[in-house]
Amino acid sequence: MVKEVSDVVPNPPLWRQLKHWVGMDRAILFTVCARFWSSGAGVITVLLIARFLTPTERGYYYTFSSLVALQVIFELGFSFVVLQLAAHERAQLTFLPDGRVEGDAVAHSRLASILQKAVRWYFVAGILMTAVLLPVGFMFFGAKQNLHTDVAWGVPWCLLVIASMLAFQIDPVFSFLEGCGYITDVARRRFVQAIVGSILAWIALFTHHGLYAPAMIILGQVAVGAAMILSSSLSTLLKGLYCHTSVRDRVDWRTEILPFQWRIAVSWLCGYFIYQIFSPILFRFQGPTAAGQMGMSVQISSAISGVALSWINTKASPFGSLIARKDYTALDKLFFRAAWQSWAIYWIGALMFLLVLIYGGPDFPKLAKCVLEPWSFALLLVSTSIGHASACQALYLRAHKREPFLWVTIVSSILIATSTLALAPKFGVNGVIVGTCIISVLYGLPAGTFVFISKRRQWHDPNLCDSTT
Numbered sequence: 409m410v411k412e413v414s415d416v417v418p419n420p421p422l423w424r425q426l427k428h429w430v431g432m433d434r435a436i437l438f439t440v441c442a443r444f445w446s447s448g449a450g451v452i453t454v455l456l457i458a459r460f461l462t463p464t465e466r467g468y469y470y471t472f473s474s475l476v477a478l479q480v481i482f483e484l485g486f487s488f489v490v491l492q493l494a495a496h497e498r499a500q501l502t503f504l505p506d507g508r509v510e511g512d513a514v515a516h517s518r519l520a521s522i523l524q525k526a527v528r529w530y531f532v533a534g535i536l537m538t539a540v541l542l543p544v545g546f547m548f549f550g551a552k553q554n555l556h557t558d559v560a561w562g563v564p565w566c567l568l569v570i571a572s573m574l575a576f577q578i579d580p581v582f583s584f585l586e587g588c589g590y591i592t593d594v595a596r597r598r599f600v601q602a603i604v605g606s607i608l609a610w611i612a613l614f615t616h617h618g619l620y621a622p623a624m625i626i627l628g629q630v631a632v633g634a635a636m637i638l639s640s641s642l643s644t645l646l647k648g649l650y651c652h653t654s655v656r657d658r659v660d661w662r663t664e665i666l667p668f669q670w671r672i673a674v675s676w677l678c679g680y681f682i683y684q685i686f687s688p689i690l691f692r693f694q695g696p697t698a699a700g701q702m703g704m705s706v707q708i709s710s711a712i713s714g715v716a717l718s719w720i721n722t723k724a725s726p727f728g729s730l731i732a733r734k735d736y737t738a739l740d741k742l743f744f745r746a747a748w749q750s751w752a753i754y755w756i757g758a759l760m761f762l763l764v765l766i767y768g769g770p771d772f773p774k775l776a777k778c779v780l781e782p783w784s785f786a787l788l789l790v791s792t793s794i795g796h797a798s799a800c801q802a803l804y805l806r807a808h809k810r811e812p813f814l815w816v817t818i819v820s821s822i823l824i825a826t827s828t829l830a831l832a833p834k835f836g837v838n839g840v841i842v843g844t845c846i847i848s849v850l851y852g853l854p855a856g857t858f859v860f861i862s863k864r865r866q867w868h869d870p871n872l873c874d875s876t877t
Contacts, residue, residue: 442599449606450711453621454704456613458778465618466778467687467696468549468561470703472622474687475545476572482537483530483576485672487583488724489665490526492809494519494587495728503588507644513657519588520652521659526580527650534576541569548688564619571626578633581646587725590642595722597636604628671811675802678821682795685825686840693833702837705780709792712761713799716754719746720800727807736868747800754796758789784838787845794848794856801860812863816855823847 457466497519501511509516545565586594605628609621636642659665686706691699723746730739766782779785802813827843835842 442595442602445599445602445606449602450707453606453609453613454708454778456610457618457704460613460616461618463697463700465559465696466700466704467691467698468559468619469622470687470700470707471549471691471696472545472561472565472568472619473703474684475548476541476568476622479537479541479572479576482533482540483579483673483676485676486526486529486669487579488676488806489669489672489809490522490580491583491587491724492668492728492807493522493659493665494584495589495725495807496732496809497522498588498725499729499732503590503645505641507641507648509645509648517652517657518659520649521657523581523584523646523649525659525661525665526584530577530580534573537576538569538573541572542566545569559619561619564617564623567620568623568626571623571630574630575626575633578630578637581637582633585642587728588645589725591722591725593636593642597632601629601632604632668809668811671814672806675811675814675817678817682817682821682824682844685828689828689832690837690840694836698837701778701780702840704778705785705788708761708779709758709785709788712757712789713754713792713796715757716750716796717799719750719753720803724803724807727804728809731808743804747804750800751797754793758793762786762789780837780841784841787841791841791845791848794853798852798856801856805860805863808867810863810867812859813856816852816859819855820847820852823851 457469461469497515500515501509501519503509509519542565546562549561549565582594582598605625608624608628612618612620612624637646687699687703690702720743723742726742727739730736730742762782762785765779765785780788798813798816805812824844824847827847828840831839831843
């Protein structure tokens with residue numbers, strides 16, 4: 409029997425098959441471009457740091473970043489809460505190109521109240537963050553002032569805190585826009601932010617003002633982010649929602665936001681102790697050089713994970729919308745495909761860098777001295793991979809506007825912080841890495857996987873009792 413021409417389905421071109429297998433879309437493309445730029449630019453930055461900063465200055469450089477990461481105390485995980493709340497409400501709304509919103513009036517009012525609460529929260533929290541971080545930094549670094557009198561860290565630290573406060577005001581707006589479905593727009597702008605921030609940091613390093621580089625990165629991001637928010641259509645959307653008034657149909661902070669947010673806040677704060685605590689503790693017990701090695705190694709492993717997480721992070725808003733519609737079949741199909749793609753991308757990148765470190769180290773001895781030894785770096789990559797898997801699982805569950813990973817992260821942070829404090833004084837960087845890897849393998853991975861499997865089954869089965877945790 410001869411098939412009709414209309415019955416013959418041509419095979420898609422090879423590039424389309426590859427695109428489907430890799431799972432690439434425009435949002436992922438821009439996010440990956442931003443991550444790849446950050447990773448490639450990070451290599452250049454590492455080389456410039458090795459070239460222009462002394463070992464002591466490198467310790468200050470990476471400890472700056474670790475201390476500024478304490479802003480998680482003031483952010484309290486609200487950006488992710490904002491994203492998921494917006495994603496659930498936008499499932500019933502349509503956003504027009506001119507910035508107007510159409511659809512369910514109740515969802516419209518609730519969405520507007522989310523933006524209003526986020527802007528007010530971050531404004532107050534940003535002021536508190538600045539008031540706390542400035543003196544904390546002066547006390548922390550001032551304790552080492554007599555040992556390193558040649559390091560001018562005061563003004564760079566002040567500028568970094570101020571820049572972080574400004575960026576703090578933009579983050580919730582970006583999260584809100586992502587929740588509203590503007591994932592590609594935000595991803596594109598983050599790509600530009602990465603480029604501008606890196607160039608400004610390189611200028612600071614080339615002109616022998618290396619400790620200003622962290623602040624320059626953030627100031628570049630602030631400038632690009634502000635330009636996006638002030639663009640015509642988005643400005644109209646945001647202004648209309650911020651000025652929208654409704655007394656009755658509003659998201660209630662006490663009953664809808666707080667139960668989710670405080671759990672996210674504690675989890676994110678514990679996440680700080682899992683990796684950001686390394687450099688300050690090593691700075692205290694082993695000196696700036698060891699802190700710099702750890703800081704640079706964590707930065708590299710986190711960059712690899714960050715690129716791979718693009719496959720899953722760009723799905724946070726669709727996850728929330730699918731959950732709002734109770735379309736769990738489509739949710740699982742989207743998640744598992746993206747998660748496996750993300751996992752594969754991570755290990756491809758991790759193994760490639762490890763091979764470069766092993767076989768290229770002798771050709772670049774100065775760079776090799778700035779990071780961990782290959783065997784220790786391999787253990788760090790294993791620990792990061794477990795954290796990567798947990799991040800994928802957590803994002804899926806948190807898209808339900810719940811945080812079941814709370815106790816997993818609390819116990820993990822206590823174990824890792826205790827291990828780091830116990831091992832850093834005597835065994836240094838290598839001891840810290842070994843302890844962290846053991847905890848990740850024996851506790852982090854099995855505990856996180858158990859929570860993921862059990863909660864997914866419980867929340868999607870109508871015959872089982874619902875839970876708010």
